[in-house]
Amino acid sequence: MSAPAPLRAREDARLPGRLARSAAERASGAGPSTREFARWLAGRAQAHRFAVERIPLAALDGWSFDAGTGNLGHHSGRFFTVEGLHVNTGAPPFPQWRQPIIHQAETGILGILAKEFDGVLHFLMQAKMEPGNPNLLQLSPTVQATRSNYTKVHRGSDVKYIEYFTTPGRGRPLADVLQSEHGSWFYRKANRNMLVLTDEDVAVDDDFCWLTLGQLGELLCQDTVVNMDARTVLACLPGLPAEPRAQHSDTELLSWFTGERSRHEVRAERIPLHDTTGWRRDEWAIGHEAGRYFRVVALAVQAGNREVTSWSQPLFEPVGRGVTAFLCRRIADVPHVLAHARVEGGFLDTVELGPTVQYTPDNYAHLAGIDRPPFLDEVLAADPRRIRYDVVHSEEGGRFLNAVSRYLFVDAEGTDLAVDPPDGYRWVTPGQLSALARHAHYVNVQARTLLACLTTGAVRL
Numbered sequence: 001m002s003a004p005a006p007l008r009a010r011e012d013a014r015l016p017g018r019l020a021r022s023a024a025e026r027a028s029g030a031g032p033s034t035r036e037f038a039r040w041l042a043g044r045a046q047a048h049r050f051a052v053e054r055i056p057l058a059a060l061d062g063w064s065f066d067a068g069t070g071n072l073g074h075h076s077g078r079f080f081t082v083e084g085l086h087v088n089t090g091a092p093p094f095p096q097w098r099q100p101i102i103h104q105a106e107t108g109i110l111g112i113l114a115k116e117f118d119g120v121l122h123f124l125m126q127a128k129m130e131p132g133n134p135n136l137l138q139l140s141p142t143v144q145a146t147r148s149n150y151t152k153v154h155r156g157s158d159v160k161y162i163e164y165f166t167t168p169g170r171g172r173p174l175a176d177v178l179q180s181e182h183g184s185w186f187y188r189k190a191n192r193n194m195l196v197l198t199d200e201d202v203a204v205d206d207d208f209c210w211l212t213l214g215q216l217g218e219l220l221c222q223d224t225v226v227n228m229d230a231r232t233v234l235a236c237l238p239g240l241p242a243e244p245r246a247q248h249s250d251t252e253l254l255s256w257f258t259g260e261r262s263r264h265e266v267r268a269e270r271i272p273l274h275d276t277t278g279w280r281r282d283e284w285a286i287g288h289e290a291g292r293y294f295r296v297v298a299l300a301v302q303a304g305n306r307e308v309t310s311w312s313q314p315l316f317e318p319v320g321r322g323v324t325a326f327l328c329r330r331i332a333d334v335p336h337v338l339a340h341a342r343v344e345g346g347f348l349d350t351v352e353l354g355p356t357v358q359y360t361p362d363n364y365a366h367l368a369g370i371d372r373p374p375f376l377d378e379v380l381a382a383d384p385r386r387i388r389y390d391v392v393h394s395e396e397g398g399r400f401l402n403a404v405s406r407y408l409f410v411d412a413e414g415t416d417l418a419v420d421p422p423d424g425y426r427w428v429t430p431g432q433l434s435a436l437a438r439h440a441h442y443v444n445v446q447a448r449t450l451l452a453c454l455t456t457g458a459v460r461l
Contacts, residue, residue: 019239030210048304070274080104087345130397183344217456235448260341320362322405335461
C-alpha cells in the first residue's frame with residue numbers, strides 16, 4: 001500500500017509578496033521598457049497586414065440566417081449563434097424586454113504565462129489583433145482562444161503556448177477560475193481564466209513580450225492598450241491583501257449577496273431571433289427601432305498573425321460609449337468601493353457584483369427622475385479633483401465592434417453620496433472583491449477591469 005501524498009500549505013504564503021514586488025517593478029529586464037512599449041506595439045502592427053471592412057449581412061461567408069428561427073449561425077454548427085432573448089425581471093424601468101443575444105456554449109481559455117526573471121515575476125503578453133478593437137491591435141493574454149480555436153475547427157494554425165494551459169504538469173497554477181462574460185450581450189458565457197507559473201525556458205515569439213505587473217499597471221493607465229481578456233485574467237490574481245477590518249464581515253457580505261440572488265426573479269428565455277419585437281433587420285444591420293442599445297453588423301477581416309488569416313463574422317456594435325465607475329471612500333481609514341448586485345439577462349445566476357455605475361448614458365437620455373440609473377448623473381458631473389482614475393478601455397474585440405467605456409474611480413470622501421447605500425448596493429473592500437473574484441460568477445467582467453487596476457497598482461485607494 002503506497003504512502004499518502006505529503007500535505008501542502010493551503011496557500012502560498014510567498015505569492016502575495018512576489019506579486020507586490022512585480023507590481024512595484026516598472027522596468028522590465030526581460031522585455032521592452034514601458035517607455036519603449038508603444039514603439040514595440042507599433043512595430044508589431046507594421047509587421048502584419050490587418051484589414052477590416054464592413055459588409056452586408058448577406059455577404060457573410062459561411063454564415064446564414066435560419067429559415068425557421070431567423071437565428072444567425074455558422075455552417076459548421078460551431079463558434080456562436082446570434083439568437084433572441086426574452087428577459088423578464090418585473091423591475092422598473094424595464095420590467096421585460098427582447099433583444100438579440102450571442103449564444104456560445106463552448107468555454108474558452110484566457111491564460112497568462114508567468115515566469116521569474118532576476119527574482120521578479122514577469123507575464124508573457126501578446127500583441128493581438130481583434131477586428132472589433134477601435135485600434136485593432138492591443139495587449140492580450142498569452143492565450144486567448146475558444147475551444148473551436150485550439151481544437152482547430154477552423155483548420156488554422158496551432159494556438160501558441162496553449163500546452164501550458166491544457167497539459168497538466170507544464171506549470172503551477174497561480175489562479176484558475178471560470179468567469180462570466182458580458183451578461184448583456186452573451187447568454188451564460190464563461191471563459192476559464194488562468195495564470196500559470198513556469199520554470200521552463202520559453203522561446204518568445206515576435207508578437208509576445210515579458211512585462212512585470214507594474215508595467216501592466218502603467219499600461220492600464222493608457223486608453224485602449226490592454227484588452228478586456230487580459231484585464232479579466234489579471235483581476236484573478238490573489239495579490240491584494242486581506243484587510244483586517246471592513247464595514248461588513250465576509251460572512252455578512254456573502255449573506256447579503258445570497259439574499260440579492262434570491263430576491264431577484266429573472267426569467268431569461270432564448271427565443272427565435274425573428275421574435276425579437278422592436279428590432280429591425282436591413283441590408284447592413286439588425287438594430288433597435290429607437291436607435292438605442294446596439295446593432296448586429298458584419299465584418300470581413302484579414303489578419304496576418306492569426307491562426308486563420310481571413311474570415312468574416314457578425315459582431316455587436318453598441319450605440320454610444322459606456323460609463324463604468326466605482327465610487328470609493330475610506331471608512332475608518334480602510335478603503336472601500338461601492339459594489340452593485342447587478343441583474344443582466346445573460347448571467348447564469350440572476351446577479352453578479354458590478355461597479356457602482358455601468359451604463360451607456362445615451363440609452364437612458366429619454367428617462368428622468370427615479371427612472372434614471374442610480375449614481376450615473378453624480379458620476380457624470382463629478383468634480384475632476386475627485387476622479388482618481390479615468391481611462392477608456394475597449395470591451396472584447398472578438399465579438400464587439402468599437403465597444404468602448406470610460407472606466408473611473410470617483411472619490412466620494414467628504415460627501416454624503418451613498419453613505420447609506422440603497423438596496424442592491426454595498427461598500428466592500430478591495431481585498432473582499434479580490435477574494436470573491438477567485439470564485440466563479442461573483443464579480444462581473446466590468447468590475448474585474450477596475451479590480452485589475454487595483455491588482456496591478458494602476459490605482460491606489
